[in-house]
Amino acid sequence: RPSRVTVTHRETKTDEAVHLNNPAMSRECTVFVGNLSFNATEHDLEDLFHGLSIRSVKLVRDRDTGKPRGFGYVDFTNPADVTAALALTESDVAGRRVRISIANERSSGPGEGRPDRGAGRGGERGDRGGFERGGERGGFERGGDRGDRGGYERGGDRGDRGGFERGGDRGDRGDRGGFERGDRGGRGGAPYGGAGDRRDEMPQDGQWWRVGRRPIPEPAKDRQGVPVVPMQYTVAAPSGITEVVFQAVQFSRSSLPAENERDLASGHFVACWLGPASDKASCEGPLHADLDSIVTAVQPALNNAAEYGVSSAASLSFGESGFIVPAYAVGKPFPLASLNEVLNSGAVRHFFVDEINDFTRDDMIPVLQKSGGFKDQSFQVVVDAEFLDGKLVCMTLNDKKALVADHPTSTSRAPRDKLVVTGATLDERAKLCSLKADGRLTLPPVASTDIRVAGSKQLKSQENRRINKLQDGAGWGATAATVFCYDHSDRFPAPDSQHETLLIARKNLSPAGKQATSGEEYTVHRNVILCLGRSANILVTVSEVAPAEGEEPVPPGVPAADAAKVFRAGLDAAKAVADFWRPYEAPAQVQDSNEKAREESERKREELRRLAASVGGAAPKQ
Numbered sequence: 001r002p003s004r005v006t007v008t009h010r011e012t013k014t015d016e017a018v019h020l021n022n023p024a025m026s027r028e029c030t031v032f033v034g035n036l037s038f039n040a041t042e043h044d045l046e047d048l049f050h051g052l053s054i055r056s057v058k059l060v061r062d063r064d065t066g067k068p069r070g071f072g073y074v075d076f077t078n079p080a081d082v083t084a085a086l087a088l089t090e091s092d093v094a095g096r097r098v099r100i101s102i103a104n105e106r107s108s109g110p111g112e113g114r115p116d117r118g119a120g121r122g123g124e125r126g127d128r129g130g131f132e133r134g135g136e137r138g139g140f141e142r143g144g145d146r147g148d149r150g151g152y153e154r155g156g157d158r159g160d161r162g163g164f165e166r167g168g169d170r171g172d173r174g175d176r177g178g179f180e181r182g183d184r185g186g187r188g189g190a191p192y193g194g195a196g197d198r199r200d201e202m203p204q205d206g207q208w209w210r211v212g213r214r215p216i217p218e219p220a221k222d223r224q225g226v227p228v229v230p231m232q233y234t235v236a237a238p239s240g241i242t243e244v245v246f247q248a249v250q251f252s253r254s255s256l257p258a259e260n261e262r263d264l265a266s267g268h269f270v271a272c273w274l275g276p277a278s279d280k281a282s283c284e285g286p287l288h289a290d291l292d293s294i295v296t297a298v299q300p301a302l303n304n305a306a307e308y309g310v311s312s313a314a315s316l317s318f319g320e321s322g323f324i325v326p327a328y329a330v331g332k333p334f335p336l337a338s339l340n341e342v343l344n345s346g347a348v349r350h351f352f353v354d355e356i357n358d359f360t361r362d363d364m365i366p367v368l369q370k371s372g373g374f375k376d377q378s379f380q381v382v383v384d385a386e387f388l389d390g391k392l393v394c395m396t397l398n399d400k401k402a403l404v405a406d407h408p409t410s411t412s413r414a415p416r417d418k419l420v421v422t423g424a425t426l427d428e429r430a431k432l433c434s435l436k437a438d439g440r441l442t443l444p445p446v447a448s449t450d451i452r453v454a455g456s457k458q459l460k461s462q463e464n465r466r467i468n469k470l471q472d473g474a475g476w477g478a479t480a481a482t483v484f485c486y487d488h489s490d491r492f493p494a495p496d497s498q499h500e501t502l503l504i505a506r507k508n509l510s511p512a513g514k515q516a517t518s519g520e521e522y523t524v525h526r527n528v529i530l531c532l533g534r535s536a537n538i539l540v541t542v543s544e545v546a547p548a549e550g551e552e553p554v555p556p557g558v559p560a561a562d563a564a565k566v567f568r569a570g571l572d573a574a575k576a577v578a579d580f581w582r583p584y585e586a587p588a589q590v591q592d593s594n595e596k597a598r599e600e601s602e603r604k605r606e607e608l609r610r611l612a613a614s615v616g617g618a619a620p621k622q
Helices: 023-029 042-048 080-086 258-266 291-308 336-344 361-371 407-413 423-432 560-580 590-616
Strands: 005-011 030-034 054-062 068-076 099-102 231-236 243-248 269-276 311-326 349-353 375-387 392-397 403-405 459-471 477-487 497-506 521-531 537-545
Touching (some): 030 080, 080 099, 231 336, 243 336, 258 311, 269 590, 291 311, 291 521, 311 560, 361 375, 361 477, 392 407
Parallel strands (some): 231 521
Antiparallel strands (some): 005 054, 030 068, 030 099, 269 311, 311 349, 311 497, 521 537
């Protein structure tokens, strides 16, 4: 009897005919997704694997009824993305935690739906024909077509078990199907990588970055579909540091990567800061960094800009580097010589927060003046107000301390941020705002609760920035700011916060070139200088600046070597500032923080294990 299972395809990029006709390629680039909710769609899987090179998404459905069978397949064009896809196992999709495994040879043959039987005991044996005891059996089918369950149905939608179904949605143990042994999701020890999952154990040789779990990597494209430039890393450390360690740190939720929210919630990963494993004395002394390697990496981009007659801009932002790290690696020192291998292995996920919390603006200005020869030029108070409709209004205080619309800033930011309002709309909204003594904005009350009416007349949040601008002799500008954040939303209340920022930038790296004041920027290079032993790191961003409307393009033929010298001068200035930064001193309770982080991770995993046991009706294997 022919199989009664059909597969629905959703093409996402290209025709997959060549891919599916090549079994080797199919096995390398295809993952099996089990324990899917019957309400899940192809769009849900596309959202789950957002940022990866998806070729096609396939959900398996019953041919006669059209009902989903609770599993599917996702093909990728890049085999390297399969590893990132596997890290998403246990993710919540349409209310159920899915199981993800590599599709084996059998998944493309007559027994479709049988991947990953190995340690996982079965994975969806599906339409066996002959004596299949539940759901779509073929041969002697005991349940007819009873909602994909068959057999003796004792009530409720119990997870597509078929046969003798005993109750409840089995959750992550999945659509077992009576005696069908189907889609049990690759149990392999305790659910959710609990006890028995070696990926949550420190390897005996201590080189945890070569094996084990991987956090979700940085997406290949941003939300607008623009490719993300890969991050490169440069280590700057005093000569006394030989070992480093990831320490558990409490980051604000808004600063954490959204893609890694599930990683952190699962208990397998912890947000950390990277620091020296030795005492404070080893952090003293100047930083040693190979800045020439950064210039060499940027040189091709400078050559292209010179050839095509566009400006090259560079910004050096000071802030905190955070890392999403496997829980078992927290607080475990490893050699500094292995750091680059760790960062490039995919075992940790880096993210950058352009905030400074242990230095004030008054502290930074003397450092800039002593280290880089910067001279104070101006002081300004800027207010950015976000309205309920998402629009951003830029304002400033004039000489009379009155709040007015900031047209120059709005005009320069609008090409990069489509939510910034300009022109008459800016004036209209700025007139609604008044600044109180405590720094908060107030607006006239609005009677209507309709967002279409109140959206342009009520605030969601605001940022006040007190900015000092400085300039050095080489054309680099420094901006030191104190940022005050206010939340005006009653629905999402949050306490006010304050932090500092420091940015060293130059809009045109040509020595004699006019500094660009506007124009859209395209990032061509990103590099983080990890200043070990200091409390701040440096994010280096190099961009091409397209001429703004009405501006003349840069004359072609400007020597790229001259631009490289200007760029190197900026790197030297930023490193000199980092040298003046006070050495990092780990808090006395840092070891306790690491222990608490590991205990919290284990608590989360234990909660997931209990949930799996209660929903699945049996205790997990230990």
